[in-house]
Amino acid sequence: MIHYVRKVFLGVMLLLTPVAMADVSPSSSASVKNSGTEIDSIMAIVNDTVITSSELEEQTRTIKQQLRQQNTPVPADESLQKQVLERLITNSLQLQLAASTGIRVDDDTLNRAINRIAEQNKLSLTEFRSLLEKDGFSFDKFREDIRGEIIITRLRQRQVDSRITVTDQEVAQFLAAQARQGKSDDSYRLGHILIALPEAASPEQIQTARQKAEKILEKLQTGSAGDANFKETAIALSNGQQALEGGDLGWRSAGQLPSLFAPLVPTMKTGDISGIVRSASGFHIIKLLDYRGGKRHMVTQTLARHILIRTTELITDDDASIRLQKIVQRIKKGEDFAELARMYSDDKLSAIKGGDLGWVSPGEMVPVFEQAMNELPPENISTPFKSEFGWHIVQVQERREHDNTEEYTRSQAQDALRSRKIEEEYQNWLRRLRDEAYVEYRLNDAST
Numbered sequence: 001m002i003h004y005v006r007k008v009f010l011g012v013m014l015l016l017t018p019v020a021m022a023d024v025s026p027s028s029s030a031s032v033k034n035s036g037t038e039i040d041s042i043m044a045i046v047n048d049t050v051i052t053s054s055e056l057e058e059q060t061r062t063i064k065q066q067l068r069q070q071n072t073p074v075p076a077d078e079s080l081q082k083q084v085l086e087r088l089i090t091n092s093l094q095l096q097l098a099a100s101t102g103i104r105v106d107d108d109t110l111n112r113a114i115n116r117i118a119e120q121n122k123l124s125l126t127e128f129r130s131l132l133e134k135d136g137f138s139f140d141k142f143r144e145d146i147r148g149e150i151i152i153t154r155l156r157q158r159q160v161d162s163r164i165t166v167t168d169q170e171v172a173q174f175l176a177a178q179a180r181q182g183k184s185d186d187s188y189r190l191g192h193i194l195i196a197l198p199e200a201a202s203p204e205q206i207q208t209a210r211q212k213a214e215k216i217l218e219k220l221q222t223g224s225a226g227d228a229n230f231k232e233t234a235i236a237l238s239n240g241q242q243a244l245e246g247g248d249l250g251w252r253s254a255g256q257l258p259s260l261f262a263p264l265v266p267t268m269k270t271g272d273i274s275g276i277v278r279s280a281s282g283f284h285i286i287k288l289l290d291y292r293g294g295k296r297h298m299v300t301q302t303l304a305r306h307i308l309i310r311t312t313e314l315i316t317d318d319d320a321s322i323r324l325q326k327i328v329q330r331i332k333k334g335e336d337f338a339e340l341a342r343m344y345s346d347d348k349l350s351a352i353k354g355g356d357l358g359w360v361s362p363g364e365m366v367p368v369f370e371q372a373m374n375e376l377p378p379e380n381i382s383t384p385f386k387s388e389f390g391w392h393i394v395q396v397q398e399r400r401e402h403d404n405t406e407e408y409t410r411s412q413a414q415d416a417l418r419s420r421k422i423e424e425e426y427q428n429w430l431r432r433l434r435d436e437a438y439v440e441y442r443l444n445d446a447s448t
Helices: 002-009 026-030 053-069 077-100 107-120 125-134 139-159 168-181 203-222 226-237 317-332 337-344 367-374 405-435 443-447
Strands: 042-046 049-052 187-196 248-253 277-279 282-292 298-309 356-360 385-387 390-403 439-441
Touching (some): 049 053, 053 077, 077 139, 077 405, 107 125, 125 139, 203 282, 298 317, 298 367, 317 337
8 A cells, every 4th residue: 555655646646755755853862662671773874863673664564565566586684774774874865964954844735745745645634644553554554654755855956956057058069969869758667777976986986886796787687577677676776865765766768868878778679688888876787678669740720719817906807807897798799809909908028919829739828727727618708807917808719730740849858958967967966975974784683
């Protein structure tokens, strides 16, 4: 259940951490168990906070359940615990930085997010809570996990996303490169394994990491379990952010591929595993899990015009609606819509063109306007309706099917470039955050 919930929540937030947040408050360092005699041991010290054995055990149990639901082989406990611990450390560092910079999530925001998750699962909040608890998850803990995920998303937006820009020249260059490849609309699903290097790695560290990557590649190339083998290896050994999802990067358009892999992936066939790819962050191995070709992007466009009456201290909602009703009656009696728009519309940009909005594509107008427009047959005029800009009437003149591929491609290219830049900078930022932190492992001490 929890895996499905998190999958739904991905649609709500810009980016979510794939495992539950740890409670990283100082009070978590010595929680006494019910027996009153056994002390919760420390697995890692992360700056001035700790990760405890109970936290690690709980998160490991959650990940195991998710993997079984996905029919993904579960690696040995030692390998899995190391991966989960690394994820908890990364999350802890981000939450610490968020707290120190004043990022908070109030209960109202949290409640709205959880209600959206329940609604998208087509459940009431009570039903959703019952289902979570039936699957063995504490609802209170789930709430705090979601709070942590929202906090980390806001932190990333502040530290990384807000600093990323994409220029028109970059879009043009990107599209030109895609055109040369002839596969700008293709999509790829990638598996990824990373053997990470610290920011200022020594030659010995580089050699050790390379040898580890070579052994992993040899194991994958001689294995016979296909995707399951790759996922199991990623879960056990990868240092990538998607390690606990079996290294699955999901579907990416050609433009959304990390720039390091962009030249390589289009040359691969489904099931192919790359050689070792070196970057500043470490040694990468990728597998093409699946591929699908692109299609033309057709949209229904509407040729429309409108008249807007804004409300003011002197013009109430009733006044604006009545004025528009009178204008509708005048149009029905034969007066020219365009002339009345020039005389009365408060949208000055369209008024000088007789209220003409041109050919409108889906998503260009605010939702209430688009809904009113879409409900009208051609050559019909709406009744007055209100948007955030004021009161409108809209007339639909014509509709057509339009090949929007060029505009859509530019928009997708801009989104892809921005996503690529964000992902690469986020990984670099996380690596710097990790390298600058004080982390002391106690996992081996606790197991002896």
